Amino acid sequence: MEHAFWHARWQEGRIGFHQADINLWLRQYWSRLGVSGDARVLVPLCGKSSDMLWLREQGHPVVGVELSDLACRDFFVEHGTQVTPVAVPEGHTRERDGITLWCADFLELGAEHWGEVAAVYDRAALIALPPPMRRSYAAHLRRQLSSGVEMLLVTLEFPGGEGPPFSVTEAEVRQLFEPGFTVVRLDQAEVENERREVVYHLTRQ
Ligand SMILES: C[S@@+](CC[C@H](N)C(=O)[O-])C[C@H]1O[C@@H](n2cnc3c(N)ncnc32)[C@H](O)[C@@H]1O
Secondary structure, three states: OOHHHHHHHHHOOOOOOOOOOOOHHHHHHHHHHOOOOOOOEEEEOOOOOOHHHHHHHOOOOEEEEEOOHHHHHHHHHHOOOOOOOEEEOOEEEEEEOOEEEEEOOHHHOOHHHHOOOOEEEEEOOHHHOOHHHHHHHHHHHHHHOOOOOEEEEEEEEOOOOOOOOOOOOHHHHHHHHOOOEEEEEEEEEEOOOOOEEEEEEEEEO
């Protein structure tokens, strides 16, 4: 997906993917990952997800990466604080109370930017990307994450249709991440329009 596509979505307020409530899979399965409370969590393609606040409330320092400056700004404004962006060569950052948002292209950042992370939370990140970018995204995570990093991944499966969101099957998840990660399918639920949400626990080997 071109950057312009996402910038237009945010400018026009076409952000049907945004959930006001905390993701139920996150609440249900986060503890299963066994990540210690003070360990840093990476949230790629984070939008302005309130799930980052929930992760912070569990004790985790959180690093989100998002292309849209509007999303980064609104995340803090909607949670009651205005944060001045700091320019960096890759884009800019905003930080407050243990949550750092990088406004940048996720594929252009690495561990040297987000620091040592113990876990990754992907809800609507992998499935936002077309097939070639999904391969780049998975390869990037494989390169950048250290052994032992845990990941909660939430995907969607549905017949046909043009994305985003894209349908990503279990076979594709395994093709993208194995070898390099162990992949355990944790759960699934039917949602609207013949769509099924599927949640996975990945561990970087
Ligand atoms: C479907 S939304 C999901 C946002 C968030 N994960 C959530 O659950 O609400 C995908 C987000 O990824 C952002 N995005 C797309 N490509 C990106 C990239 N290469 N680097 C960083 N963010 C990107 C978009 O601007 C959009 O906010």
